[in-house]
Amino acid sequence: MHRRSLLGLAAAMPLASRALPALAQEARPVRLVLPFPAGGATDAVARVLAPGMAERLGQPVVIDNRPGAGGVPAAENVVRAAPDGLTLFFTTSSTHSAGPAVTPNLPYDVEADFTPVALLATQPYLLVISSTVPARTVEEFITWAKARPGQVNYGSSGVGTAPHLTGALFAALAKLQMVHVPYRGTGQVYAELRRGDVHALFDTPSTAAPHLASGTVRALGVGGRETPLVPGLPSLSRAVPGFESEVWFGLFGPARLPAEQVARLREAAIGAARDPALREKLAGLGAEPKGEDGEALRRVAAAERARWTALVRDPGIRASD
Structure with a gap:
């Protein structure tokens, strides 16, 4: 091989090595962790949006149903996940608004331990x-x-x-x-x-x-x-x-999710929610598509949480059993 060719190959090798992790990342599936079983409303909405997200991300998006215990095990699974954009929490008012109102000593903080990505729909x-x-x-x-x-x-x-x-x-x-x-x-x-x-x-x-x-x-x-x-x-x-x-459906990542990953995931999720064909499918489920950013999700979750917290403090309400 000529000396010039060898030098060109050597110069290209660092670039190729840096590209490999990115290619490997894109080949790995994004996991949407759901706190409810298959067949419910959350599962139905997630399965409408997942293909649209996959198309926009250029990588598979899979549903991981982890029901039970008011969504706590599913939430913990996301909290413990690496902040690499491959594990997301597709959830509802139940885990981030109602749950903390009833159980203030959860094993995680719904504000500090999650990164809000997008508000997707309501019903x-x-x-x-x-x-x-x-x-x-x-x-x-x-x-x-x-x-x-x-x-x-x-x-x-x-x-x-x-x-x-x-x-x-x-x-x-x-x-x-x-x-x-x-x-x-x-x-x-x-x-x-x-x-x-x-x-x-x-x-x-x-x-x-x-x-x-x-x-x-x-x-x-x-x-x-x-x-x-x-x-x-x-x-x-x-x-x-x-x-x-009403119930809201939103997408969260674990804490410390890098800004570039948040932006990438947000664009894919909002793009799917605003896609005319997928909006029609959501409407067929009785859901109103939203397609808003993580700040909108944070606000609606906090407002709903305050509402339920006020409810359970009422001495006439038994919300703990």
Whole structure:
């Protein structure tokens, strides 16, 4: 080999060696850790957005469902992960707003131990009841429940989750004595609703819709804006003034995630949420796409956390079981 060729090869070697880690990084999948099981609203929204993120990042994006314990194990998994952009927390109000309000001594700090990346979507909560309950309106359900103090229950995806506190808020404002029954995910509550062992559930339209279509449960009202999946539902605030509850979906990384990684992930996530085809799919789940940055996510999580914290401090609320 000529001397000039050897010198050119030697000069190129450092550049190639520096490029190898970047290429290896892009070939490795980004893991979206979810605090709920497959089949729920969080899983459905994540699976709509993951392909759009993968396309924009140029690397695979995989879903890692880690349900149970109010999302604490899933959150800890992300907190312990390297801040390399390969492990992200695709989560909701339950872990970053409701959970800290109920359990202030969590094994992590939801502000300090996570890097907010993007606010992606919201969904309103529906009041869903078992078809064994003889109520056709919110008012009729309240009257029925008031006649049975301590005998009417509602299910949720776990202690300290947003569906749990939504039920506690509804019961407090409607002056009902309802018993909370926690599960590992709202999907598990439907079998109990069908049998009549659970009377009510606050759930999102995407999870509730197929069960409503089967006729085994009924939706009585919506806690936010009207949803196209279940059109014509009255606002729950008409029967229970002051009641409103929606869930947000957001993306966090571990603490100390480098700014360049945050920017790259933010652009991919927001780009997916704003993609017309994916927006249509999200709307089909009853979700309202947002596509806002990490600061917007931090603000909405903090505001919701303050709201739930005020709720659980009310001496009339039992939000710890």
